[in-house]
Amino acid sequence: MSFTPIVSALRELAAREEHSLHMPGHKRGLTTGLLFDWLGSALQYDQTEVGPLDSIHSPDGPIRRSEQLVAALYGVKATYFTTNGSSAGLIASLLASTQPGAEIIVPRNMHKSILAGIILGDLWPHFVKPVSEGGYELGITPASLQAALAAHPQAQAVLLLNPTYEGVTCNLEQLVNLAKAANCRVIVDEAHGAHFAFHPALPKSAVSIRADWVVQSAHKTLPVLTGAAWIHRLTDDYSDEHFRSRLNLVQSTSPSWLLLGSLDLAQEELRLHGYSWLEQAIARAEELVAAIEQNTPLVRWLPPATGDYQQDPLKINLLTTATGRSGYEVARHLGEYGYHVEMAKPHAVLLTLTMADGAMPIEPLVDCLAKLPSLEGGAVPQSPPPPPLPQLCLSPRQAYFASAETVVSKQARGRIAARPVYAYPPGVPLVYPGEVIDENLLAYVEELTSRGGYLTGLQEGAWVVVAEA
Numbered sequence: 001m002s003f004t005p006i007v008s009a010l011r012e013l014a015a016r017e018e019h020s021l022h023m024p025g026h027k028r029g030l031t032t033g034l035l036f037d038w039l040g041s042a043l044q045y046d047q048t049e050v051g052p053l054d055s056i057h058s059p060d061g062p063i064r065r066s067e068q069l070v071a072a073l074y075g076v077k078a079t080y081f082t083t084n085g086s087s088a089g090l091i092a093s094l095l096a097s098t099q100p101g102a103e104i105i106v107p108r109n110m111h112k113s114i115l116a117g118i119i120l121g122d123l124w125p126h127f128v129k130p131v132s133e134g135g136y137e138l139g140i141t142p143a144s145l146q147a148a149l150a151a152h153p154q155a156q157a158v159l160l161l162n163p164t165y166e167g168v169t170c171n172l173e174q175l176v177n178l179a180k181a182a183n184c185r186v187i188v189d190e191a192h193g194a195h196f197a198f199h200p201a202l203p204k205s206a207v208s209i210r211a212d213w214v215v216q217s218a219h220k221t222l223p224v225l226t227g228a229a230w231i232h233r234l235t236d237d238y239s240d241e242h243f244r245s246r247l248n249l250v251q252s253t254s255p256s257w258l259l260l261g262s263l264d265l266a267q268e269e270l271r272l273h274g275y276s277w278l279e280q281a282i283a284r285a286e287e288l289v290a291a292i293e294q295n296t297p298l299v300r301w302l303p304p305a306t307g308d309y310q311q312d313p314l315k316i317n318l319l320t321t322a323t324g325r326s327g328y329e330v331a332r333h334l335g336e337y338g339y340h341v342e343m344a345k346p347h348a349v350l351l352t353l354t355m356a357d358g359a360m361p362i363e364p365l366v367d368c369l370a371k372l373p374s375l376e377g378g379a380v381p382q383s384p385p386p387p388p389l390p391q392l393c394l395s396p397r398q399a400y401f402a403s404a405e406t407v408v409s410k411q412a413r414g415r416i417a418a419r420p421v422y423a424y425p426p427g428v429p430l431v432y433p434g435e436v437i438d439e440n441l442l443a444y445v446e447e448l449t450s451r452g453g454y455l456t457g458l459q460e461g462a463w464v465v466v467a468e469a
Contacts, residue, residue: 003069003271005062006264009052010257014044016051023048023254047257056081056255057248066264067230073267074197074207076214076232078240080247081263083255086191087113089215089231092247094157095121096238097185097212102156105148105179108389109137110159110189112420112427115396120249122397125432126152127389130164131307135347135383136317138303139170142178149182157185162206163192165343165426166350167315169203171308176211191217191229192312195355198274201282203310210234221314221354223269225262273355280358282313288353288362289316296369297322298330301348315342316351324375328452337368343425346383346451384451387444390417390435394466399433403467409446412437412463419464421445421457430455437463 020027029036029043036043047053054061063081071079082088094117098104106114106125118125128148130137139161149155158179163169172188179186188206190196194216196205206214214232218224233243269277289300301317303309320330331344342352353360394402394416404418415437420429431441449455457464 004264004268005065005069006257007261009062010045010047010261013047013051013053022050042258045258045261048254053257055253056083056251056260057244057253062264063260066260066267070230070263070267071232073271074205074232076207076234077236078233078243080231080233080243081260082229082231082247082251083227083259084229084251085113085219085227086189086215086217086229086231087111087116088247088250089229090114090159090187090189091117091120091250092243093187093213093215093231094118094123094159095246095249096243097157097187098123099156103152103154105145105152105155105158105184107140107159107161108386109139109164109426109428110161111191112422112424112429114159114189115420115429115432116250119397119400119433122395124395125392126155127392129386129389132386133304134301135345136166136168136301136303137164137386138168138307138309139164140175141307142171142174145175145178149178149184153182155182155184157187158182160186160188160206160211162188162190163203163312163315165192165428166317167192167312168303169193169310169312172204172206173209174308176206176209185213186211187213187215190214192220192315194218194230195221195274195278195314196312198270199278199282201313202278203312207232207234212237218263218266221352222266223262223354223356224266225256225259227256228259228263230263277355277358281353281355281360284358284360284362285313285316285353288351288360288365291362291366292318292369295366296372297374298369314353314357316353317348318351319348321347321380322374323372324380325372326380326452330369330372333372334368339365339368346448346453347380348383384444384447387430387438387440390431390438390441392432392435394434396433399466404464405467406459406462406464408462409442412465413439413442415463415465415468417463418466419457421455421463423448423453424456429457437465 067079103124108127128140188211196202212235217229298318327344327348341349343350417431422429
């Protein structure tokens with residue numbers, strides 16, 4: 001068996017195809033032009049399902065063989081590829097685990113892609129608020145999950161996050177055990193943790209804890225093209241057909257073979273170099289943090305030592321408070337020098353390193369941060385604490401498909417949201433369709449935007465709400 005079956009098949013096809021009599025329209029880049037000038041010889045691998053290639057909707061060739069290699073690498077029952085990101089994987093996992101109209105339990109800091117699964121499955125979510133400290137959400141606690149399970153014994157599935165966008169993990173094993181004891185299916189959003197299984201200095205991966213489904217955005221932390229992801233099945237309770245039928249609902253019939261090829265190469269890279277590349281990147285990250293703290297006013301934020309929290313060392317959260325500058329200002333300063341951060345907050349920025357950063361130059365970045373003009377006595381506010389959870393009075397599906405209207409903030413109080421509102425990144429909804437827009441939420445949004453935050457879902461500051469009868 002080839003250890004890169006997809007790429008091997010693409011190379012075979014490129015070597016023996018005389019002329020393309022099929023899609024795509026660029027014909028393997030045979031006509032020079034703007035696209036060829038941009039991508040060059042890579043176009044010969046941008047193919048469709050011909051020759052030795054198979055269909056992602058029912059793979060029985062190189063895609064399936066590569067998926068089997070990934071499953072063996074992670075030690076799971078089966079793995080499924082998607083070129084529609086982990087968003088498609090989360091939606092499919094949710095639809096595979098529940099019946100239409102079911103109740104589910106959802107940490108409030110889950111990615112907004114969960115909403116699509118909730119709407120498609122007409123599910124009723126019960127939200128659990130995560131612990132928050134210093135402007136960072138740490139995750140839900142075993143006590144809060146236990147309370148939610150006791151309050152909603154009909155729940156069919158529990159979603160969990162490992163890690164948070166900022167790289168924080170909690171006691172995932174205990175949370176999974178609680179959910180399993182309540183006869184719930186467990187779906188873990190491990191979008192930012194595809195690398196966890198390959199180095200002991202990293203937090204534990206959900207694939208070693210035996211949830212039902214673990215969804216990983218391979219492109220976020222592995223050498224993979226953007227949009228490529230995989231889903232791991234850790235249970236024998238579902239057939240391949242059962243899951244693929246759900247995944248195919250949100251999977252393109254024309255996947256990018258460049259993205260699929262990058263997943264194929266990533267599993268071989270992990271097998272050959274995963275540990276050593278991560279070892280170098282982790283060491284580099286520690287050197288970078290030490291240099292920043294020694295030469296600039298910025299300091300790294302870490303989760304509290306109590307509570308079973310761990311921090312991914314490749315996610316570097318830098319507090320900007322001592323500079324007198326907001327995180328948004330520091331991000332703009334870095335951008336002027338060609339450094340673009342993963343995320344900015346009112347009081348911090350997030351830098352993401354990956355296994356590709358083992359030889360990252362440190363000095364230019366530190367010099368850039370050292371050039372940041374400080375504001376003596378400048379008051380940098382913390383991120384405002386998240387508001388209380390709004391009341392859900394319509395199912396998200398009902399609200400999303402209801403007749404809607406747009407109203408200004410003053411008129412939105414007491415109305416039912418028809419669309420989610422969220423900051424991206426990290427893409428966590430502040431309000432879900434079906435929830436009541438209350439004064440706490442309005443005040444939070446006003447404070448966040450006044451500090452430079454940008455929210456998606458508002459229409460030039462106005463809210464989309466369910467139309468009144």
